[in-house]
Amino acid sequence: MSDLATLQVHGTIGVLRIHNPPVNALSPKVVQGIKNAVDQFEADRRLQALVVHADGRTFVAGGDIAEFSKPGFEAKTFNGTLARIESLDRPVIAALHGTVLGGGLELAMACHYRIAVEGTRLGLPEVLLGILPGSLGTQRLPRLVGARLALDMILSGKPIDAAKALDSGLVDALVEPGGNDALLERALVYVQELLGAGKGPRRTRDRTPAMEGIEADFFDKALAEAKTKKGAYPAPQRIVRCVQAAATLPFEEGEAVEAALFEECRASPQSVAMRHLFFAERAAGKIPGVPADFTARPIRKVGVLGAGTMGGGIAMNFANAGIPVTIVETSAEALERGLGIVRKNYEASAAKGKLRPDDPAKRMALLTGSLRVEDLADCDLVIEAVFENMDIKKQVAKQLGTVCKAGAIIASNTSTLDVNILAQASGRPADFLGTHFFSPANVMRLLEIVRGDATAPDVLGTVVKLARTIGKVPVVSGVCYGFIGNRMLEPYLRESEFLMMEGASPAQIDGAIQSLGLPMGPCRMLDLAGLDVAAKVVIERGKAGGLPDDPSYRAVVQKMMALGRFGQKTGAGYYRYDGRNPVPDLEVERICVALAEQHGITRRKSSDISDEEIIERCVYPLINEGAKILEEEIAYRPGDIDLVWVNGYGFPDFRGGPMHMADTIGLQKIAARLDHYGSQRGDRHGYWSRAGLLTEMITGGHRFADWPFN
Numbered sequence: 189m190s191d192l193a194t195l196q197v198h199g200t201i202g203v204l205r206i207h208n209p210p211v212n213a214l215s216p217k218v219v220q221g222i223k224n225a226v227d228q229f230e231a232d233r234r235l236q237a238l239v240v241h242a243d244g245r246t247f248v249a250g251g252d253i254a255e256f257s258k259p260g261f262e263a264k265t266f267n268g269t270l271a272r273i274e275s276l277d278r279p280v281i282a283a284l285h286g287t288v289l290g291g292g293l294e295l296a297m298a299c300h301y302r303i304a305v306e307g308t309r310l311g312l313p314e315v316l317l318g319i320l321p322g323s324l325g326t327q328r329l330p331r332l333v334g335a336r337l338a339l340d341m342i343l344s345g346k347p348i349d350a351a352k353a354l355d356s357g358l359v360d361a362l363v364e365p366g367g368n369d370a371l372l373e374r375a376l377v378y379v380q381e382l383l384g385a386g387k388g389p390r391r392t393r394d395r396t397p398a399m400e401g402i403e404a405d406f407f408d409k410a411l412a413e414a415k416t417k418k419g420a421y422p423a424p425q426r427i428v429r430c431v432q433a434a435a436t437l438p439f440e441e442g443e444a445v446e447a448a449l450f451e452e453c454r455a456s457p458q459s460v461a462m463r464h465l466f467f468a469e470r471a472a473g474k475i476p477g478v479p480a481d482f483t484a485r486p487i488r489k490v491g492v493l494g495a496g497t498m499g500g501g502i503a504m505n506f507a508n509a510g511i512p513v514t515i516v517e518t519s520a521e522a523l524e525r526g527l528g529i530v531r532k533n534y535e536a537s538a539a540k541g542k543l544r545p546d547d548p549a550k551r552m553a554l555l556t557g558s559l560r561v562e563d564l565a566d567c568d569l570v571i572e573a574v575f576e577n578m579d580i581k582k583q584v585a586k587q588l589g590t591v592c593k594a595g596a597i598i599a600s601n602t603s604t605l606d607v608n609i610l611a612q613a614s615g616r617p618a619d620f621l622g623t624h625f626f627s628p629a630n631v632m633r634l635l636e637i638v639r640g641d642a643t644a645p646d647v648l649g650t651v652v653k654l655a656r657t658i659g660k661v662p663v664v665s666g667v668c669y670g671f672i673g674n675r676m677l678e679p680y681l682r683e684s685e686f687l688m689m690e691g692a693s694p695a696q697i698d699g700a701i702q703s704l705g706l707p708m709g710p711c712r713m714l715d716l717a718g719l720d721v722a723a724k725v726v727i728e729r730g731k732a733g734g735l736p737d738d739p740s741y742r743a744v745v746q747k748m749m750a751l752g753r754f755g756q757k758t759g760a761g762y763y764r765y766d767g768r769n770p771v772p773d774l775e776v777e778r779i780c781v782a783l784a785e786q787h788g789i790t791r792r793k794s795s796d797i798s799d800e801e802i803i804e805r806c807v808y809p810l811i812n813e814g815a816k817i818l819e820e821e822i823a824y825r826p827g828d829i830d831l832v833w834v835n836g837y838g839f840p841d842f843r844g845g846p847m848h849m850a851d852t853i854g855l856q857k858i859a860a861r862l863d864h865y866g867s868q869r870g871d872r873h874g875y876w877s878r879a880g881l882l883t884e885m886i887t888g889g890h891r892f893a894d895w896p897f898n
């Protein structure tokens with residue numbers, strides 16, 4: 189018998205105790221245990237009521253997502269158990285604490301009464317995995333809180349807190365926090381009160397959903413909105429249909445609707461992709477060479493060098509997590525400007541209601557400005573975000589190596605420079621690594637953590653852990669030009685520029701790429717980031733001898749910079765700007781015609797360049813570069829690469845990232861198209877040469893999903 193869920197007896201009350209640390213997830217064994225406990229309770233007529241209670245820091249926080257992908261998965265066993273709990277002839281009370289999510293909330297809603305510790309959070313986050321609550325969550329929640337709030341909660345996936353749950357009828361009483369035993373005691377008292385008042389079972393399925401404020405066209409409107417705003421995702425439209433079924437059909441009919449639509453979501457490629465990312469995020473924390481039980485260095489105070497675009501945003505991440513930050517600049521003006529932007533950012537968030545009114549002042553109080561690098565001496569971690577220039581950064585690294593206290597971690601936010609060289613310059617290479625934040629650094633979730641050759645395992649482990657504390661998705665990269673993300677971006681931008689010189693317009697290229705679900709194609713993205721910034725990176729790389737021997741390589745962006753077309757900030761780049769609106773600009777075509785002539789590139793009619801060619805030429809080399817990155821062990825796993833692209837570059841989560849998408853397309857097709865463009869274009873510079881890994885995988889019949897193969 190499973191001991192993950194057991195029936196205990198307290199006088200005349202049965203207690204179904206769930207014990208599956210750390211979060212009491214509903215594995216098949218837990219479900220079996222619950223079923224056995226219900227059998228026992230049913231048979232034991234001495235028991236007057238049943239309390240459902242979980243050990244540890246939370247009630248059941250969700251289902252076992254790995255189960256969803258197993259062949260033959262069905263929700264029926266659990267749903268049947270919930271139905272049996274609901275039909276019990278004696279009252280069943282759920283005692284809730286922690287995070288009551290997904291299957292956990294579905295279990296709680298099948299009980300007759302619910303009490304919750306103040307601060308408990310309750311929600312149905314399935315939509316974030318491309319599915320819908322498939323254990324009658326869509327049918328029971330509307331019956332408890334009304335159709336409007338239920339739809340809101342299931343569509344957003346966002347949990348509500350216990351106070352709101354009480355207010356809306358999802359829970360019946362709140363309990364003061366006081367530990368798990370106190371909760372159980374309180375639940376036992378609550379049961380006695382119910383029994384004393386002669387209250388019996390109160391089944392959610394027998395209730396009618398409240399329809400207050402629900403107009404006749406409520407569901408039509410909700411469906412239309414789900415289609416326009418979330419049309420690429422499988423779940424939102426189906427969620428609307430399920431809640432509509434709950435509101436309009438008998439329970440059994442709604443149950444059938446939910447079961448059918450759940451299965452459609454579960455089997456959809458989008459949900460498979462989103463579940464892949466869920467597991468990739470978990471796996472990314474496992475770093476070869478860093479033992480699971482490593483001792484993290486305490487990070488109580490952080491230093492940031494440079495209060496420019498990145499420094500200010502980086503500092504905000506730590507202040508948001510309650511960690512004090514010292515920011516050092518070279519002049520009072522630069523410091524004042526940097527801190528002023530941070531303050532404005534916080535005030536704007538407070539004005540939008542995203543922060544409490546007193547939060548901006550509280551967070552600003554955690555930031556201390558200074559003009560003396562010596563003031564970083566008491567910091568546990570110092571991140572430099574000064575100009576991207578090797579000489580300046582080497583000097584700064586050396587200075588930090590002297591100033592920082594023993595045991596402090598020193599990090600560089602460089603996007604392109606060699607972290608090993610900087611590590612050596614610091615004189616403390618074991619304490620050194622790269623922390624590559626993405627812009628805006630306070631918003632973007634990705635943090636590429638660059639492991640130098642000499643980075644100590646505990647330094648790496650500490651920063652990965654810290655990244656999670658500040659709400660980032662950490663991905664470890666080895667040292668190479670551009671690390672994982674920007675290195676893969678390079679062939680993507682290269683091809684987008686060649687396509688422009690061949691006759692495709694920026695709008696045409698962006699349109700094709702955006703049809704995949706990226707919010708911006710390469711041209712709009714660079715216009716926003718600054719074509720001057722992008723061109724300087726190319727020029728610097730050229731100076732360091734890192735460019736192919738090809739004068740047409742990234743020629744467009746360099747020309748744009750030379751012409752002062754820096755993008756949105758100067759009102760013209762690959763587009764002309766009407767405010768923030770990009771407008772196609774014939775001047776860009778003239779520039780590309782001239783460049784094509786200069787470099788001997790044959791132009792075609794833009795109508796002869798298909799969206800398919802644009803996608804294949806921009807995205808397949810990017811995937812190929814990803815394969816090279818894996819081969820060189822710059823990235824540990826294909827999933828790490830996918831996380832980089834989804835969280836740092838807007839790659840759509842419903843495609844699971846470029847490497848997951850490669851599996852979906854088929855590696856053979858990708859290889860064949862790389863070969864095709866290579867032979868068509870005469871591949872003098874090796875732009876189309878396949879990663880050896882790709883060929884190996886095709887020969888071995890592998891997919892990236894099977895990584896590691898041996």
Ligand SMILES: NC(=O)c1ccc[n+]([C@@H]2O[C@H](COP(=O)([O-])OP(=O)(O)OC[C@H]3O[C@@H](n4cnc5c(N)ncnc54)[C@H](O)[C@@H]3O)[C@@H](O)[C@H]2O)c1
Pocket residue numbers: 493494495496497498499516517518519522572573574575576577580584601602603604624625626627
């Ligand atoms: N801007 C981006 O999108 C982006 C994205 C990722 C990484 N990065 C990297 O982040 C770093 C900073 O970039 P940024 O865009 O914030 O640059 P920025 O020019 O906006 O800011 C750099 C700041 O550093 C200050 N500074 C220069 N030398 C200093 C020193 N010795 N001590 C203290 N302060 C000093 C400057 O006064 C300036 O305010 C670069 O390495 C860059 O490659 C930038």
